[in-house]
Every structure is written in structure tokens, then in C-alpha cells.
Amino acid sequence: MIETILYAALAILMAHLLFGVVLWFRVRKFYSYPNVLGFPVIGNLYYFYRTLFLFTADRTLKYVIPVAEEHGKDGLFFHWMFGSSVAAVITCPHLLKKLSYHPNLADKPYAAYKGFQIFMEGPFSVLRSDDVWKQHRKDYNNYLKKSRVDKDYFKTFTKSADKLVDIMLETPSSVDANAACTAVSHDISMKTMFSVETSLVYRPECLSYIYRIKDISSILFLNVLIISPLFHILQPLSDLAIGKLTELRKLILEKIDHQLKSNQTPLHELPFSTYLALKNRKDNGSKRQLYNKIHELFLTSGHTISVQLENMICFLAVLPDIRERAWQEQYEIFGNDIRDPTIDDLNQMNYLDRFLKESYRFLKVPLLARMATADINVDGITIPRGTVVIYLMGYMKFLPKYWENPYIFDPDRFLEESDLLKCISSPFGFGIRNCPGEYYATILIKIILSKVLRRLKFRPVEKDFRFEDIKFKSYIFTEAENPPNLQVEERT
Numbered sequence: 001m002i003e004t005i006l007y008a009a010l011a012i013l014m015a016h017l018l019f020g021v022v023l024w025f026r027v028r029k030f031y032s033y034p035n036v037l038g039f040p041v042i043g044n045l046y047y048f049y050r051t052l053f054l055f056t057a058d059r060t061l062k063y064v065i066p067v068a069e070e071h072g073k074d075g076l077f078f079h080w081m082f083g084s085s086v087a088a089v090i091t092c093p094h095l096l097k098k099l100s101y102h103p104n105l106a107d108k109p110y111a112a113y114k115g116f117q118i119f120m121e122g123p124f125s126v127l128r129s130d131d132v133w134k135q136h137r138k139d140y141n142n143y144l145k146k147s148r149v150d151k152d153y154f155k156t157f158t159k160s161a162d163k164l165v166d167i168m169l170e171t172p173s174s175v176d177a178n179a180a181c182t183a184v185s186h187d188i189s190m191k192t193m194f195s196v197e198t199s200l201v202y203r204p205e206c207l208s209y210i211y212r213i214k215d216i217s218s219i220l221f222l223n224v225l226i227i228s229p230l231f232h233i234l235q236p237l238s239d240l241a242i243g244k245l246t247e248l249r250k251l252i253l254e255k256i257d258h259q260l261k262s263n264q265t266p267l268h269e270l271p272f273s274t275y276l277a278l279k280n281r282k283d284n285g286s287k288r289q290l291y292n293k294i295h296e297l298f299l300t301s302g303h304t305i306s307v308q309l310e311n312m313i314c315f316l317a318v319l320p321d322i323r324e325r326a327w328q329e330q331y332e333i334f335g336n337d338i339r340d341p342t343i344d345d346l347n348q349m350n351y352l353d354r355f356l357k358e359s360y361r362f363l364k365v366p367l368l369a370r371m372a373t374a375d376i377n378v379d380g381i382t383i384p385r386g387t388v389v390i391y392l393m394g395y396m397k398f399l400p401k402y403w404e405n406p407y408i409f410d411p412d413r414f415l416e417e418s419d420l421l422k423c424i425s426s427p428f429g430f431g432i433r434n435c436p437g438e439y440y441a442t443i444l445i446k447i448i449l450s451k452v453l454r455r456l457k458f459r460p461v462e463k464d465f466r467f468e469d470i471k472f473k474s475y476i477f478t479e480a481e482n483p484p485n486l487q488v489e490e491r492t
């Protein structure tokens with residue numbers, strides 16, 4: 001018996017060493033780690049297991065940043081990542097600038113985005129930037145373009161801003177701004193993208209399911225090597241996990257059905273979700289494909305705004321000087337008038353623009369990833385075809401070499417903006433896979449903050465809570481993990 005166990009242990013050890021040799025052979029040309037115990041094979045095995053269980057963006061970042069600081073050279077280091085691919089990790093803004101629009105870096109890597117395909121199907125989760133992606137993207141661009149936002153969605157934005165203020169005034173002694181912003185931004189997304197009016201998004205049980213979607217989507221940033229075999233189990237589970245949201249989906253599908261049956265609305269006036277359903281029908285797409293398209297739209301249009309908005313309100317609450325300066329600018333434009341802003345008004349809000357930029361720096365996407373579809377030569381180094389290129393945004397946005405006092409919240413650091421800083425601080429990504437929702441998001445957030453600032457005074461209930469007390473955690477975006485409840489009063 002003991003002999004059998006010993007043989008089995010020896011066999012596992014040998015198999016491991018062989019595996020280690022294969023790993024080392026694959027990465028030996030550009031591996032930048034020191035050997036472990038002087039042996040490259042053991043080093044490779046060590047890093048293989050060390051990164052195999054990096055499931056979430058937060059864990060990945062916590063592991064990669066110290067490695068970048070220790071081993072990165074000239075803003076780049078190669079790493080055997082996610083247990084499955086060689087990654088070139090970019091930590092230097094100059095390199096980022098050179099590579100961000102590189103034609104060989106137009107695709108998204110399987111390793112980092114495949115997980116999203118469990119429940120999303122649209123430009124975000126399409127890996128190749130091919131004709132399929134182009135078509136999806138064209139549809140998004142069409143529904144998010146400036147003329148649509150200004151003409152079709154603007155009124156919804158302004159009405160919803162008032163609604164948010166009213167909700168915050170309902171329980172002025174202790175406002176959960178996160179819940180309020182989540183409800184309102186999902187309501188806006190339901191109205192603009194899905195043309196559905198429902199109070200369901202305001203119900204606490206529905207909100208808790210929306211938060212769950214956030215958790216699921218952050219976990220989906222995961223290790224495909226482990227997760228791929230589980231895909232078929234995970235897909236039905238993801239439906240179960242988002243329970244109440246299936247009620248929202250039901251409403252969306254009923255609306256779609258109704259619009260398709262009535263056949264009266266001209267094609268270009270259809271809401272985005274109905275248009276997607278029509279196309280899905282034409283392409284003989286399955287019901288699951290339609291669900292996945294709806295989920296992507298729901299996540300990209302609702303979740304993104306709610307995270308940014310709730311955190312920005314939290315920043316304004318804990319930074320009284322900045323809040324008053326932002327209010328002062330509003331006062332200069334509107335006086336005491338609480339009328340709806342126009343596009344011209346929004347264009348005059350320069351301090352608010354800087355506040356948004358500085359907020360985005362803290363609420364950053366922790367990392368962005370692309371796939372090298374051919375060899376890339378940069379600064380005398382070759383990034384080979386098939387390498388996953390990871391832009392370590394969460395690191396570059398706080399490098400003291402580029403940002404004075406990086407952990408101080410200072411909108412005025414954007415008074416002068418170089419091309420380089422613009423590139424690092426870009427909250428909406430870059431290259432052809434950047435965000436199509438930038439205009440929609442910016443207009444919406446500015447309208448809401450303009451109303452909130454003009455109508456409300458607010459501070460944390462816990463008076464001593466400071467900006468420095470905020471603990472940040474990375475999901476798809478980086479967010480405050482411990483936002484304080486707010487005390488609110490109407491400005492007179």
C-alpha cells in the first residue's frame with residue numbers, strides 16, 4: 001500500500017516537473033521572473049499555481065501590482081498569467097500611448113473576457129473585432145450617438161435627476177445614496193434603452209439582485225482554464241442568481257412582443273431592445289441569444305452609470321470644499337433657478353468636468369486587456385503573437401512620477417492636460433474597442449450632478465468620515481466599499 005502511494009507521489013512529481021519544463025520552454029525567451037531556488041522550472045510551476053486562482057479583477061490587481069513594482073522593467077514585464085497565457089503587462093504611460101491604438105491590438109483576449117459570454121452577447125463580449133463585432137458595435141453607436149441622446153433621452157435624464165433628489169429628500173436624516181442611484185440609473189436605462197416604465201427597479205429585493213449581477217460580472221473576469229468546463233452549469237445558475245431581474249426581463253420581452261406585433265413604429269424609432277429582438281429574429285437567433293443581448297445592454301447602460309454616480313455623490317459628500325466649489329459654478333450659471341440644464345449650460349460646467357475626470361481616476365477600470373494578433377515591436381522589444389496585453393490602468397493612474405500627490409482628490413490637476421495624461425486617465429478605454437457610451441454617460445451624469453448640487457446640501461451622517469476613510473475595491477470598476485449614509489437638506 002505504502003509502495004503504491006510512493007509510486008503515485010513520484011509519478012505526480014515527475015508529471016509536474018515535465019509540465020514545468022513545458023511551461024518554461026514556452027516562456028523562456030521573455031520570462032522576467034527570477035528562478036525559484038535557482039531553478040527556472042520550479043519558478044514556472046510556482047507562478048503557474050500562484051496565478052491559477054486569480055478570479056477577480058481585485059485579486060488580479062493585488063497580485064500583479066507588487067510584481068510590477070518588483071520585476072517590471074521599462075514599463076513592461078512578461079508574466080505567465082491566468083494559468084493559461086503569456087501576458088505582457090504594461091505599466092508605463094509612454095508604452096500605453098504607443099500601444100493603445102496599435103492595429104495588432106484590436107481584439108480582446110479569451111482569457112480575460114470569455115467569462116462574460118455566459119450571459120452577455122454584444123460588442124462587449126465579442127472577442128474578435130471582426131464583421132460580427134462591427135455590426136453589433138454599429139447598432140450601439142447608432143443608439144448612443146449625440147443626436148439620439150440630445151433628442152430622445154435628454155428629457156428622461158432631467159426628470160430622473162429630479163426623481164433622485166426627491167428620493168434623497170424622503171429620508172433626509174440617513175440616505176443610502178448607493179441604493180437611490182442604482183434604482184434611478186436602472187430606471188433611466190429601462191426607459192431609454194428598453195422603453196419600459198416600471199417601479200420594480202425601486203424595490204429593495206430587485207436592487208439586491210442588481211447588486212448580485214455586479215458580483216457575477218466581476219467574477220467573470222476569470223480564469224478560463226478552470227471555468228470553461230463549468231460553463232454549461234454556470235449559465236443556468238446565472239439565471240437563478242439574478243431571480244428578480246427575470247421579472248424585469250419578462251417586462252422587456254412583453255414590451256418587445258407588443259411593439260413587434262403592433263408593427264406601427266418605424267424601424268429607426270424602435271427602442272434599442274426591440275431593434276435587437278427584430279434583428280435576432282431575422283438572424284434566426286435563439287431565445288438565449290436574445291436574453292444575452294438584453295443582459296449586456298442592461299449591464300452596460302445601467303450598472304456603469306450607477307457605479308460612477310453613487311461614488312461621485314459620495315466624493316462630493318466627504319469633500320465639502322470641492323462640493324461648494326462645484327455648487328458655486330452651478331450658481332454662476334443658474335443663480336437660484338432650479339430649471340433643467342440645456343446642452344449650452346452643461347458645456348459651461350468646466351469645474352464639474354474636472355471633478356468628473358478626477359473621480360474617474362479613482363473609479364478606474366482596474367485593467368484593460370487586448371490580444372496581440374501578430375508580433376508587435378515596441379522600443380526594441382517584441383511582444384509575440386498570441387500574447388495577452390494587459391494595461392495596468394489601476395497602477396498607472398496613481399504613479400507619483402506622473403501625478404503629484406496621487407492619492408489626494410484634486411480636480412484642478414486637470415487644469416492642464418497633456419496628451420499623455422489624457423491617455424492614461426481615459427475612463428472610457430481606447431482604440432477601436434473603446435466605450436460607445438461616453439457621450440450618453442457624460443451628459444446623464446452632468447445633468448444629475450447639476451440638479452443634486454443645486455437642490456441639496458449633503459454630508460456623511462458620520463460627521464468625521466473623510467475621503468481618506470473610503471476603502472476602494474475593484475470590480476469591473478473600482479468602487480467605494482464602505483460608502484457612508486448621507487444627511488441631506490434642501491438648499492434654500
Ligand code: HEM
Pocket residue numbers: 122123124125137140144300301302304305308365368369427428429430432433434435436437438440441442
Ligand atoms: C461612466 C460610464 C461608463 C464608463 C466609465 C465606461 C467605460 C468603458 C470602458 C473602459 C470600456 C472598454 C472596455 C474594454 O476595453 O474592455 C467600455 C466598453 C463598452 N461600453 Fe462603456 N462605460 C460607461 C458607460 C457605458 C454606457 C452607458 C454604455 C451603453 C449604453 C456602454 C457600453 C459599452 C460597450 C458596448 C462596450 C464594449 C465596446 C466594444 O468592445 O466594442 N458603456 N466602457
